[in-house]
Amino acid sequence: MFPITFGLFWLAVLGTAFYLIRRRMNTTATAAKAAADPLAKAQSVLAERFARGEIDEDEYLMRVSTLRNGT
Secondary structure (H helix, E strand, C coil), rough: CCHHHHHHHHHHHHHHHHHHHHHHHHHHHHHHHHHHHHCCCCCCCHHHHHHHHCCCCCHHHHHHHHHHHHH
16 A cells, blocks of 8 residues: 555656646746737737727828837
């Protein structure tokens, strides 16, 4: 009985460690990807505002142009 319990304990410890490491790596990769492309995020926000009707087509095009040209 003891060897089986001891083996299951270490299996649980290793499984938990593996899960936590994978979760940490995934979170880091997602954060790095989001921080790497702020232009895409800004364009996405503009597209959402345009789709909801908060801004008209002229304002949308002007702001997208400003984002792309940097002026």
